[in-house]
Amino acid sequence: MIIDIVIFGLIWTAIYALIGLGFSLIFGVANIMNLAHGAFFMIASYIVFMLTAQAHLGLLWAALGAIIFTIIIAVLIYWAFIRPMRNAMTQVLIITLALAMLLEQIVLLVFGPEPRYVPSILTGGVNILGVRVTEQQLLTFFIAIILIAVVWMLLSKTNIGRIVRAVSQDAEMASMLGVDTERVYMFVMALSAALAATAGILVAPFLTVTPTMGWSPILVAFTIVVLGGLGNIWGTLAGAMIVAFAEMITSYAIHPQLKDAVTFTILILALIFKPNGLFSREVK
Amino acid sequence: MLTRFWNAYWLVGLLALLLALIPLVSDSYYLLSVLTLANLYAVFAVSWDLVSGYIGKLSLGQALFIGFGAFAVGMYHDSIGIIPSIALGAIISVVAALIIGVASLKLTGPYFSLTTMVLPLIFYQLTYTFRDITGGEFGLTVSAGIGRQALFYITLAFMLICVIGTLMLVRSRTGKIFIAIREDELGCAALGNNVLYYKLLAFSLSALMSGIGGGLLAIYLRHVSPTVFDMWQSITILIMGIAGGMGTIIGPVLGAYGLSFLTEWLRSTEQFQDFIYAGLLIVFVMLLPQGIITLRRQFSALRKKTDGKGT
Numbered sequence: 228m229i230i231d232i233v234i235f236g237l238i239w240t241a242i243y244a245l246i247g248l249g250f251s252l253i254f255g256v257a258n259i260m261n262l263a264h265g266a267f268f269m270i271a272s273y274i275v276f277m278l279t280a281q282a283h284l285g286l287l288w289a290a291l292g293a294i295i296f297t298i299i300i301a302v303l304i305y306w307a308f309i310r311p312m313r314n315a316m317t318q319v320l321i322i323t324l325a326l327a328m329l330l331e332q333i334v335l336l337v338f339g340p341e342p343r344y345v346p347s348i349l350t351g352g353v354n355i356l357g358v359r360v361t362e363q364q365l366l367t368f369f370i371a372i373i374l375i376a377v378v379w380m381l382l383s384k385t386n387i388g389r390i391v392r393a394v395s396q397d398a399e400m401a402s403m404l405g406v407d408t409e410r411v412y413m414f415v416m417a418l419s420a421a422l423a424a425t426a427g428i429l430v431a432p433f434l435t436v437t438p439t440m441g442w443s444p445i446l447v448a449f450t451i452v453v454l455g456g457l458g459n460i461w462g463t464l465a466g467a468m469i470v471a472f473a474e475m476i477t478s479y480a481i482h483p484q485l486k487d488a489v490t491f492t493i494l495i496l497a498l499i500f501k502p503n504g505l506f507s508r509e510v511k
Numbered sequence: 512m513l514t515r516f517w518n519a520y521w522l523v524g525l526l527a528l529l530l531a532l533i534p535l536v537s538d539s540y541y542l543l544s545v546l547t548l549a550n551l552y553a554v555f556a557v558s559w560d561l562v563s564g565y566i567g568k569l570s571l572g573q574a575l576f577i578g579f580g581a582f583a584v585g586m587y588h589d590s591i592g593i594i595p596s597i598a599l600g601a602i603i604s605v606v607a608a609l610i611i612g613v614a615s616l617k618l619t620g621p622y623f624s625l626t627t628m629v630l631p632l633i634f635y636q637l638t639y640t641f642r643d644i645t646g647g648e649f650g651l652t653v654s655a656g657i658g659r660q661a662l663f664y665i666t667l668a669f670m671l672i673c674v675i676g677t678l679m680l681v682r683s684r685t686g687k688i689f690i691a692i693r694e695d696e697l698g699c700a701a702l703g704n705n706v707l708y709y710k711l712l713a714f715s716l717s718a719l720m721s722g723i724g725g726g727l728l729a730i731y732l733r734h735v736s737p738t739v740f741d742m743w744q745s746i747t748i749l750i751m752g753i754a755g756g757m758g759t760i761i762g763p764v765l766g767a768y769g770l771s772f773l774t775e776w777l778r779s780t781e782q783f784q785d786f787i788y789a790g791l792l793i794v795f796v797m798l799l800p801q802g803i804i805t806l807r808r809q810f811s812a813l814r815k816k817t818d819g820k821g822t
Contacts, residue, residue, distance in 0.1 A: 260621045308797070317569050318796055320621045321753065324571070325792040328746065332786035442742070446632075449625055488636040491629040498626050499614040 230356050232475045238364050239471035240464070241371035242430055246444050247451030247463050248375060249422035255457035256395040257412045258316065259309055262323040264423055265445030266330040269438065271297045271424035272431035273334055276343045286348055294424045300330075301420030302413055309416075310409070327441065335438040342435035345428075367429040374425060378418070379460045391415060443487055450494040454501075469493065519678060519761045526764070527671045534660055543663050547731055549771035550666035551724050554673045556751040556763035558720035564758030565681055566713045567693030568616060572627030574744035576604040576718040578634055580725025585651035585735030586644070593655050597726035604722025605715045612714040616707070628745070635740035650736025653729050666727055670764075673720050678760050680716070689713055693758075743785070750792045756802020765803065 250264045271293040278289035304326055312318045349362035382388035393401040394411045402408045426444075434440065450470055455462030470490055477489040530550075534543060555573055562570045583600030584593070591599070615626045638645040645651065657665070680686055688709050691699040700706045729735045738744075747770070755766025777784050799806070 308793070311797070316620045317624070318800065320569070320624055321749070322793060322796050324746075325789050325796065328785065328789035329793065332789055336782065336786065446625075446629060453622075482640055484640045485636060488633045488640075491633045494629055495615075495626055495633075498618060498622055 228479055231358050232472070232479055234355055234358050234360060236468070236472040236475040238360075238368045239475065240468045241368045241375075242426055243444075243447055243451060243471050244375055244464050244467035245371040245422055245426045247448045247455070247467055248378060248460070249419035249426075250445070250448035251452045251455070251457055251459075251463055252378075252422075253415050253419040254452060256391055256415045257313065259313065259412075259416075260316065260320050260323070260449075261309075261416075261419070262320060262445055263304060263327040263330065264419065264448060265441030265443070266327040267297050267301060267420045267423040267441075268427040268430075268444050269334065269436075269441035270300060270330060271427035272345060272434075272436045272440065273338060273343070275428050275431060276338075276345050276436055279346055280343075286346060290348075290428045293428055294421055297420050297424035297427075298417045301416050305413060305416040310412075313412075327445070331438050331441065338438070340438065342437050345431040345436055347432040361433065363429075363432050370429060371426070374422065375460065375464070378422070382460075387414075446487075446494065447490055450490055450497065453494060453497045520675065522761060523671065523674050523678070523764065526768075527667060530667055531664070534663065540659065543659055544731075545771060545775050547659070547663045547666050549768050550663070550670040551728050551731065552748070552751060552771055553670050553764045553767040554666075554720055554724040555748045556755065556767040557674055557677050557760055558717040558724070559748050559752050560757060560760055560763045561677055561681070561689075561713050561717045561720075563752060564760075564763075565686065565689040565693060566710050568710070568714075569620075569624045570627045570717075570745075571624045571749060572629070572631045572745050573717075573721055573748045574631040574740050574742070575627070575634065576608065576721035577725035577728060577744065578631060578638075578740040579604045579607060580722035580727075581729035581735045581739045582638065582645065582651075583722075584726040584729040585646075585653055588653060588655065593657075593730070597723055600726045601719055601722040604718040604725075608715040608718030609711060612711045613707075616710045616714060628742070631740040631745060632742065635737050638737040638740065646736070648737065650734055650738075653733050653735060655730040655733075657730060662727075662731060666731070669723065669727065673724075674760065674764055677716075677720075681760060685709065685712070690758075746792075747788065750788055750795075753800075754791065754795050754803060756804035759802065759804050762802045762804035769803075 246264070246268065250261065253259050253261050253264075274293035274296050275286075275289045278284045278292050279286055282289075284292070308322050308326060309319055312322065347361070347363040349366050352359050352361045353365065354360075380388075382391060390401070390406055391411055391414070393404075394406060394408050398408050401411075423444075447470055451463055451466035453466075454469055455464070455466030470493065473489050473493055474486045477483075478486045530546060533546065555577060558576075559570055559573045562568055580597070580600035580603075583603055584596045587596040587599060611626075611630065615623055618626060639647060642648075681689065688699065688704055691702075691704070692706055692709060696706060725739065728739070751766040751770050752763040753766075754770065755764065756762025774784065777787060780787075795802070801808075
């Protein structure tokens, strides 16, 4: 049982880190708390379902289509709804919440409430230390780790990353130095949506795809951000690890249904006792 | 102006009088039941407004206190009687509000909102999981033996008390301090006000109203299930409050009645209902963030602007 917890804990750490990273990016750079982030995750899963099961496209083409479509939706949402009120954080919170519900309802009207199944990229399984893990789960783990590393490189080593970090530190100063902050926000929104979409596509085969599947990831992502602080890859990974292992321990040792309740409890305790993140230094 | 002077009281009084006369005019069972629910939602919207509109901490989890009230009635009305169980629900809600408030009211903006959004979800899952106490997904049956008409008048009176009481509170010195906290918490504290006390006061009064209302909701529905903690419950209240006008008390009341009738009117298109609600919320936040109640003010401002251009 302990090996189960460790292996699945690590897999879910990678998935949660991928979701949390996108959420943390747009929150950290543009100060937008995007509650529709989980809806992007859900939309991408449904588009893959639509393209594979209904349009009979190859899985890789479907995945590509899903990522592009999710990015388009995200950029449209940013441009039409979030940009006019970007400085009012509470209004952004309400509008993204409303958009998340709207997307959920659109999917519900189009596809119906019944759970859908998305085919795996790799079928088959392997035994690791006596625990049966599907190849899809291993693939998810590796792709997630690689993507996180790529995003980290992008942000810390390239010129684009330098511009993004500059905007996140002082948007006004950056725009005075000739950076088009609107375009940077748009880029970060697209990147964050792409990360959520990728996570959705990878995870969809071993979850049931339902219109409400986006709510749990968004709260997990928020928990990770609260635990790990903003714009900090290591913090995000550590936060994801705490959430993933707490969930695995709960579902193996106590009751699978209480998984989310434990995450939410961690979130509330973290907000109350460590609102600036676990790794923040006290400002005296 | 509607929101500022005495005519807010007149408006509420007139509304209550009209509602009270309805059972004499029409004996429609259906209309009565819609109005009873609308009364309760008006209370929930007012209690939401006290926290979100006055002390400026947007609450996305009013369902928590409604759920506490409802489950207290569901679980104990057999053993200790209806009224004591409602009182028990109210006490649990207030105690919970004090504990949650001390811990979370220091959080700002979205952090507080997300905390309140998550709390009902925890209880949703707990009530779902521990089914031997709470009845699981089937819930508990409530048989109070109160007639429909009596329940309508009880909820109406309760609504009237809550709305008038809240209006009086927010127009008193205490209410001014609530607004001061919303506008500038640090500045308000610097003037020597015990900010935490006032925030807790608003939060626990809000929980008290929602808790009692939740108990009445359980009696109305004759049934309690984990869905009282559902997120849609909180969202509906949020939409009522925002559509009506945050921080006006009277706005959320009108929003609650308006939206309740809209829901009934849309009954035939049930699968589009949540879609329309979400769309409505977007429209209001984008176009009329101050709510319906300020429509007149907006229009007169617009007229002034165009007049200025003309001269």
